[in-house]
Amino acid sequence: MEPSKPEIAIEFPLMIRVYKDNRVERLHGTDIVPASTDDRTGVTSKDITIIAAEPDISARLYLPKLTKPNQKLPLLVYFHGGGFCVSSPFTSKYHNYLNALVAESNVVAVSVNYRKAPEHPLPAAYEDAWAALRWVESHCSNGGPEAWLNEHADFERVFLAGVSAGANIAHNLAMAAGKADLGLNLGLLGVALVHPYFWGSDPIGSEAQIPGLKERVDRLWPFICPSAPDNDDPRINPVAKGAPSLAGLGCRRVLVCVAEKDILRDRGWLYFEALGRSGWMGVVEIEETKGENHAFHLNDLEGEKAKELIKLLADFFNKEMPPLI
Numbered sequence: 001m002e003p004s005k006p007e008i009a010i011e012f013p014l015m016i017r018v019y020k021d022n023r024v025e026r027l028h029g030t031d032i033v034p035a036s037t038d039d040r041t042g043v044t045s046k047d048i049t050i051i052a053a054e055p056d057i058s059a060r061l062y063l064p065k066l067t068k069p070n071q072k073l074p075l076l077v078y079f080h081g082g083g084f085c086v087s088s089p090f091t092s093k094y095h096n097y098l099n100a101l102v103a104e105s106n107v108v109a110v111s112v113n114y115r116k117a118p119e120h121p122l123p124a125a126y127e128d129a130w131a132a133l134r135w136v137e138s139h140c141s142n143g144g145p146e147a148w149l150n151e152h153a154d155f156e157r158v159f160l161a162g163v164s165a166g167a168n169i170a171h172n173l174a175m176a177a178g179k180a181d182l183g184l185n186l187g188l189l190g191v192a193l194v195h196p197y198f199w200g201s202d203p204i205g206s207e208a209q210i211p212g213l214k215e216r217v218d219r220l221w222p223f224i225c226p227s228a229p230d231n232d233d234p235r236i237n238p239v240a241k242g243a244p245s246l247a248g249l250g251c252r253r254v255l256v257c258v259a260e261k262d263i264l265r266d267r268g269w270l271y272f273e274a275l276g277r278s279g280w281m282g283v284v285e286i287e288e289t290k291g292e293n294h295a296f297h298l299n300d301l302e303g304e305k306a307k308e309l310i311k312l313l314a315d316f317f318n319k320e321m322p323p324l325i
Contacts, residue, residue, distance in 0.1 A: 010223060012216065016085050018118060029087030033095050035060055041103035045095070048146060050135045055115055057128050057135075060089040062102040062109040063148050074157040074189075074317050075149070076102075076109040077136055081164030081295060083197070084125050084224040085117045093298050100301050105314035108153050110136060114169070117224035126235070129169045130176060133160075137186040159317055160191045160251070163295050164264075167196035171249075171271075172235055178250030190253035192313055195294050198267040200237040201230070205266030213263055239274045246278040254284040255316045257309060262294040287312055 007020040017025040035045040042065035050057040064073070078101075080087050080094045087094065089111035102109050114128035136158070139149040160170040174191045177184050199217060207214050221236050222229035234243035254275060258268035265288070272286040289296070289305055297306035 010219075012083070012085075012220065012223070015083055024118060026086045029082055029091050029093070031092055032088075032090045033092045035095075038099045038103075041065075041099050043099045043102045045099070046148075047090070050112075050132050055120075055124070055128060057131055058113045059132060060095070060098070060111045060113075061146070061148055062098050062111065063152065064102050064106050064108075066152070071152060072154040073152055074105070074107040074159060075136070075153040075155065076105070076107045076159045076161055076317060077133060078109055078111045079114070079129060079160075079162035079166030079169040080111065081162065081166045081195075081197070081298075082116075083220055084122060084165045088113050096301060097298055101310055101313060104310050105317045107159075107317055108148060110149075121227065122225035122235070125165075125169060126172055129173055133173055133177075133184070133186065137184060140186060155186070157189050157317075158186060159189060161194065161313065162192075163194040163298070164197045167193035168198065168236065171196065171198075171238060174249050174251050174254075175238075175244065175246075176250070178248040184250075188251035190255065190316060191249075191251050192255045192257070192316055193268070193271075194257045194297075194309070194313075195259055195262055195264055196256065196268055196271065197264060198237060198239075198271055199231050199264075200240060200267070201232050204270060207263060207266060210263065217263060239270055246275045247280045249275065249280050249282065252282045253316070253319075254282060255313070256284065256286040257289070257312070258286065259289045259292040259294060259296060261292060264294060285316075 009018045009020045011017045014027055016027060035047050037044045044063045045060055047060050050059055080089055098109055098111050112129060112132045114125040138144040140155045142150040144150055160173055162170045170191050171193060174188060176182055177188050203214060218231060221231050232240040234240055256268050256272045258265045272284060275284050292305055297309045300306050
């Protein structure tokens, strides 16, 4: 008698499958490549532990090829994508991307590994990201535990960035950074949101045009955040009625990147427009890549449009900011 196949409780094709016996099967983003010195770019990486106690928070650090010993460079805190439930900084996809981005941008980067749903539903990822930012903050006076940050990070030029769910984290961290009562003493210069995972209960633009796709995205937030499953929760829909004003965003510059064929495209444009009219006293830009889909650049780093996107981000991280009036 053949053993019965385990029953699936919920599945997101090509991403994750959860069985009724609570076993979780991740369908991609499970490979791990070691930290190294990249032969092609000269970027050096190493793995570090941010918090050793529960929860254990780790990261992969990146340092570009230096031209002088005590060179100070912009500091990038990066968050990977994967719908809050798959992938990590240690996969080949994100490791290769960070090597390319760090080399082009000439920045020091901290690529944060946060806890994943469903074993660790939201807000676990937000909590880990905030703890990582506070750890970065501990280096502001060159007295933190990590020598690369003490010696080479310019804390006048700190950026948050991420793709998809990682961009969502970057936005929510910037909102938290704007709250004086949270006591963050780290000034964020800018935030780069690449194909940000924002959503909402009511469809906008072209979201309902591909049969089944909107319904799939509708199911994701309740899966990763069962304690607050509404797709109009301000963390996933920052322009929802009653959401905190975007005027409180705690940085001076924002770059939003969208892709023409991405179902999340219209949410990125809506965020850009809402931020621009919110009364926020910063500078916001948006760039759309024609003919491409969600997170296309991660799959073809040698493609011309991927290189253009990396160059755009590099320019954003190195642009001089007009003085405050």
